[in-house]
Amino acid sequence: MASRRSGRHEGEGGVRFSRTLxxxxxxxxxxxxxxxxxxxxxxxxxxxxxxxxxxxxxxxxxxxxxxxxLKNIGPYFRQQGELAEENASLRQQLIEARYWEDLAYRQRDRIEVYEAALDIDTPATRDRIGAWTVADPEGPFVRARLIGRGRDAGIDDGYPVINLYGLVGRVFETGRRSARILLLTDLNSRIPVMADRSNARAILIGDNSAFPRLEYVGRDADIQPGDRIVSSGDDGILPRGLPVGEAVEARDGTWRVQLYSDQAPVDFVWVWPYQRVEVPVDEPDVPEAEQAIPVDATAAEPTPAGGDQ
Structure with missing residues (x-):
């Protein structure tokens, strides 16, 4: 009995303490x-x-x-493996970039040779003008930007404006030290574009949304989702080949464009001086009195002295 009343005893559950403790x-x-x-x-x-x-x-x-x-051993070696894979991928991208760079240089040299041989004066699009956007003004155009450079810097109406990724819009109002940019997403924006893969033509129309729509697309136009959309230059206002965006098919079956320029904030842009293609005009009519009268060559020959022999 004394063993049962002890402060601690063993049972089936192991060591147990007393209720008092x-x-x-x-x-x-x-x-x-x-x-x-x-x-x-x-x-x-x-x-x-x-x-x-x-x-x-x-x-x-x-x-x-x-x-x-010890806890960091696993993540450290896992991170080293990821860095090694990323390094290999970047090396492969660098090799491909060098190939495309060499190809671009060769194409540039070939174009210069062709232009020299054909005596072609191409529109100047190389001397771009950098500018910072200073405001988002309110006015007749909903989607617009104001930049801090104008005619004093060589900017004029109609010049295309791009950022690091693609076409942003075009200049539509120029002052001496400022200019307004009409964005591609504005309701009043209309530019001719084409699919880089199939040359399918369309008009890019802004509707104040982030994805401007493609209108006047042919019934059998070869456009696929993800196609690269560039400016076609058919209007003679914008140069051909400026990157615009990728084709996206909407739920209603229409085509829209996801703009490349949306990949970065529109804060610093480049304005490309571009000389528009002039529309050819007919030569003015020359009055009949001023037209040259052909002269008979035999009549102009002098007659030998003494008459006919």
Whole structure:
């Protein structure tokens, strides 16, 4: 019987404590919780706790270093593998970029030879003019930008405006030191474009949405989702080949364009001086009195002296 009344005995569940010890520990835990609250914590207990933390912190930090190092082994080697794959991919992209760069240089040299042989004066589109957009003004055009350069910098109405990725719009109002840009998304914007893959023609019309629509597309036009859309230059106002965006098929079956220029904020742009293609005119009629009268060559020959022989 004495063994059964002992403060600790063994049972099927292992070692068990007496009810008195359990109650005492419960009371002690409640007291520690009550006194540990910030509003009831004594100054001495706070100072003791702060001093103990100051002493224990460096030891705990030193002990945590090996554990932290072991935890970082897996992510470190995994990151090294990802970096190695990314490095290999970037090397491959660099090789391809060098190939396209060499091809572009060869094409440029070939075009210069052809232009020199044919005596062609191409429109100037190389001397671009950089400008910062300074405001988003309100006016008759909803989608517009104001840039801080104008006629003094060589900018004129109709010049195309691009950013790092593609065509933004064109200049429609020019001052001495400022100019307004009509964006492609504006309701009043209309530019001729074409699919770079199939040369299918269309008109890019803005409707104040982020995706301007393609109108006047032929019934059997060869346009597919993802086709690269560029300016066609059919109007003689914009040069041909400026990148515009990618073709996207809407839910209603119409075609829209996801603009390349939306990949970056329209804050810094380039204005391309472009000399428009002049419309040929007929030569003025020459009055009949001013027209040259053909002269008979035999009649113009002098008659030998002495008449006919």
């Amino acid at each position: 359990f109650i005492a520990l419960l009371v002690l835990s409640g007291a520690l919780i009550a006194f540990d609250r910030p509003d009831s914590r004594s100054i001495a207990l706070s100072d003791f706790r702060s001093g103990f933390t100051d002493i224990a912190a460096p030891v705990l930090e030193l002990a945590a270093q090996p554990v932290r190092w």
